[in-house]
Amino acid sequence: xxxxxxxxxxxxxxxxxxxxxxxxxxxxxxxxxxxxxxxxxxxxxxxxxxxxxxxxxxxxxxxxxxxxxxxxxxxxxxxxxxxxxxxxxxxxxxxxxxxxxxxxxxxxxxxxxxxxxxxxxxxxxxxxxxxxxxxxxxxxxxxxxxxxxxxxxxxxxxxxxxxxxxxxxxxxxxxxxxxxxxxxxxxxxxxxxxxxxxxxxxxxxxxxxxxxxxxxxxxxxxxxxxxxxxxxxxxxxxxx
Numbered sequence: 157x158x159x160x161x162x163x164x165x166x167x168x169x170x171x172x173x174x175x176x177x178x179x180x181x182x183x184x185x186x187x188x189x190x191x192x193x194x195x196x197x198x199x200x201x202x203x204x205x206x207x208x209x210x211x212x213x214x215x216x217x218x219x220x221x222x223x224x225x226x227x228x229x230x231x232x233x234x235x236x237x238x239x240x241x242x243x244x245x246x247x248x249x250x251x252x253x254x255x256x257x258x259x260x261x262x263x264x265x266x267x268x269x270x271x272x273x274x275x276x277x278x279x280x281x282x283x284x285x286x287x288x289x290x291x292x293x294x295x296x297x298x299x300x301x302x303x304x305x306x307x308x309x310x311x312x313x314x315x316x317x318x319x320x321x322x323x324x325x326x327x328x329x330x331x332x333x334x335x336x337x338x339x340x341x342x343x344x345x346x347x348x349x350x351x352x353x354x355x356x357x358x359x360x361x362x363x364x365x366x367x368x369x370x371x372x373x374x375x376x377x378x379x380x381x382x383x384x385x386x387x388x389x390x391x392x393x394x395x396x
Contacts, residue, residue, distance in 0.1 A: 167210035175361045178342040178352075181335040181368075182382050185327040186287060189385040190214065190258075193322060196283055196387055199253025204245075204274065205260035209235045217254070243269070250279045259383075261288040261309075263299050271316035275394050284318060284388045290325075291332060291382050293339055309384050317392035328381035330374045334367025335382060 165173035168187055169180050177183060194214040203209060206222030223245065224236035240246050255274050264270040274284060288309060294300045304312070306323055313320060327335065338360045342352060 167208075174364050175357050178338050178356050178360045179335065180364050181327060181331045181338070182292075185331075186258075186383060186385070187211075189324045189326050189383075190285070190287070192324070193285055193385065193387045196321075197254045197256060197285055198283075200251070201254045201256060202245075202247070202252045202277065204255060204257040205263075206236050206256075207234055207258075211256070211258065215254075215256070245273045245277055247277045249276055250282075251277050252282060253279055254283045254285070256285045258285075258287045259289065261286065261304065262292075262302050263296060265301050267302070267312055268316065271312060271318075272394055275317045275390055275392075278390045280390060280393070282390045283321075284313075284386075284390070286313075286384075286386045286388065287326075288384050288386075289382065290384055291336065291380065293336070293343070304384060306384055309386060313386070313388050317390055317394045318388040319391045320386060320388050322385075322387040324385040325378060325381040326383040326385050328378050329371050329376040331367040331371050332377075332380060332382050334363055334370075338363050 162176055165177050167183055169177045169183050173180050173184070190211050191214050194211070195216060197215040198217060200219045201215060201217035201221070203212070203220065203222045206224060209220070209222050212220050221238060222234070222236040223238050223240060224234045225242045226239040238246060255278055257274070261267060261270070278284065286309070288304050290303055290305060292303070306325065310320055310323070341355060341360055341363070345355070
């Protein structure tokens with residue numbers, strides 16, 4: 157039960173998550189904004205790069221299929237239903253009503269091919285919920301290829317037959333700076349696992365609390381934030 161509680165707080169952090177999740181701020185805002193847009197995801201849904209499907213329960217899908225790249229690393233932890241080689245999705249044209257892809261686009265070396273595949277398997281007027289970092293350190297090296305501004309994502313989506321319905325800038329306030337600081341502390345200064353647990357409770361948690369408190373009195377900054385949370389609609393069919 158303790159393991160399940162800790163795992164839950166990695167993607168759905170409650171108050172106690174402050175003391176066990178070094179990425180509390182990023183995950184808290186990500187969850188908040190995904191839940192805000194989740195009612196728009198319905199019908200037959202494909203989760204591309206699904207991992208453990210942490211947000212599945214928030215969607216109104218009648219069928220939810222997880223897709224992952226075929227690799228030993230992914231198979232060790234994923235709840236994927238289907239695996240592929242990273243190129244063409246193994247599904248028919250216009251098979252899905254909605255697509256979710258969470259923190260995946262930055263790991264795609266050829267985003268136009270990736271988005272054209274999403275366009276292909278989505279029905280006309282189908283909905284895409286996409287999240288992607290704007291400010292973050294390199295991760296899952298060496299498969300980390302890009303960071304996207306709101307303008308960059310809009311350009312990519314429009315070139316691949318999508319119209320943006322909503323673009324939320326997640327953690328567009330002082331907490332973004334404190335989250336990046338926590339990432340540095342956690343990933344670079346204390347490497348042994350036991351020390352990481354200690355640092356999360358006694359160093360990172362106070363930094364998180366300080367950031368959350370300062371956010372109550374300092375203004376937001378729409379130009380600096382952690383993630384783009386985007387809801388888009390397929391308006392045009394394009395070639396693959």
